Amino acid sequence: MSRDHYGLSRVVGEKGVLPQRARTLDPSLPCREAELLIDVESLNIDAASFKQIKDEVGADPTRIAARVREIVLERGKMQNPVTGSGGMLIGRVNQVGAGHPAHGVLQPGDRIATLVSLSLTPLRIDEVKAVHPSIDRVDIRGQAILFATGLYAKLPEDMPDTLALAALDVCGAPALVTRWVRPGMTVAVLGAGKSGALCLAQARRDLKGQGRLLALDISGQALATLKGLELCDATLQVDATRAVEVMEAVSEATQGALCDLVINCASVGNTEMASILSVKDGGTVIFFSMATSFTAAALGAEGVGKDVTMLVGNGYVPGHAQLTLELLRAEPALRRLFETRYV
Known part of the structure; x- marks a missing residue:
């Protein structure tokens, strides 16, 4: 394919490996032709992964935040190295590449939730704002990249973002x-x-x-x-x-x-x-x-x-x-x- 619909060019050091299987992804900018750039607000980490992290470091939100940042810094994505799983995110559209299917559909500023795993989503965390252990959520400031094949949903206007995120996480x-x-x-x-x-x-x-x-x-x-x-x-x-x-x-x-x-x-x-x-x-x-x-x-x-x-x-x-x-x-x-x- 002329465009990198699967994000193969974001895989570090493993030729021909898909992003989910890859150990490390490159989350650097700029956003490429078949990509969508998201300003991330919250990570909804899947239950198995969040539980494993709590079991490993304890229930202290500060330690959970540090472990999440460590994983993302090391791997360029939020993929728990023990469970292999990730979760999903919520954020605001920053930029839509000309070769992305959402070009002309989504506009900068639109609020969306990704419906593909964080285990294949290039991610950079600039700041962890809060950890919510009871709902497996981590609020952050950072950016993520959604490939052309990545699924997403515009957040509905008739329910809070957090409610929609909780449901869409397991839809x-x-x-x-x-x-x-x-x-x-x-x-x-x-x-x-x-x-x-x-x-x-x-x-x-x-x-x-x-x-x-x-x-x-x-x-x-x-x-x-x-x-x-x-x-x-x-x-x-x-x-x-x-x-x-x-x-x-x-x-x-x-x-x-x-x-x-x-x-x-x-x-x-x-x-x-x-x-x-x-x-x-x-x-x-x-x-x-x-x-x-x-x-x-x-x-x-x-x-x-x-x-x-x-x-x-x-x-x-x-x-x-x-x-x-x-x-x-x-x-x-x-x-x-x-x-x-x-x-």
């Missing part, structure tokens, strides 16, 4: 759920965070009152909130790293039938087998957790002789941003939950 999850949920299914959602709540809300709509919806999490308080919002039919307080215990709890809740579909939104590792053992033979597991191990899932399913279709949500489904924002608009209780917990 691929409910959009994929709606492809797989059908009336009459028994569906379990593992994890009561942002993606889990959105998946429950979307699954409930797609079940159309026919079927059963289970919410699983280690936090009784989080489950009580979901139940109070009528986002599920039943809750199971379980430790998803204890696969056999989870299977037994799901079996009891389903009278031994297990689930047609399990959606894993857990933010911790070693939850693959809990998902696999909770689905019936011929069923489906969707992994949205960035802590998922392909090896653990593939060999684990084989090891227990489980006939299960396993899908990895890649964060992109056509129309995913609009679907998720409309879900918040259509579900006042869900919107209140996001406003209370993530804004």
Whole structure:
């Protein structure tokens, strides 16, 4: 291609390697022909990555900020070297290259959220303004580059930026759920965070009152909130790293039938087998957790002789941003939950 749509020229020292796979990116200016330059305001770091950083350096915001700056300075992007994951950002358009698809669509000053991972986004941090550990967000002053193939969404005018960012961060999850949920299914959602709540809300709509919806999490308080919002039919307080215990709890809740579909939104590792053992033979597991191990899932399913279709949500489904924002608009209780917990 005549233009660098994938950002290959931003990869440092690894010819032919895509930016997400690359160890280091070059975030330097000027903005190139097929790029969009963003003045960044906030980084919404994915849950698995943020948890790993907190576990490594502690919950002190100053130390978290220092670790985030260290990663970005070393790698030219926010890609956690342990989890491999990133997150997304919110900011204001500074410049649109003449060869970028958004040329003539976006104008300088437009507020957008990126819908591709920070793990492939060239980024420079000039200042960390604040860290919000409860919502995995870091407010910064800096600049980022979006390639021609990078997805984005203009921020809606009818909701706060922070609310839109929280939802758009995981908008691929409910959009994929709606492809797989059908009336009459028994569906379990593992994890009561942002993606889990959105998946429950979307699954409930797609079940159309026919079927059963289970919410699983280690936090009784989080489950009580979901139940109070009528986002599920039943809750199971379980430790998803204890696969056999989870299977037994799901079996009891389903009278031994297990689930047609399990959606894993857990933010911790070693939850693959809990998902696999909770689905019936011929069923489906969707992994949205960035802590998922392909090896653990593939060999684990084989090891227990489980006939299960396993899908990895890649964060992109056509129309995913609009679907998720409309879900918040259509579900006042869900919107209140996001406003209370993530804004």
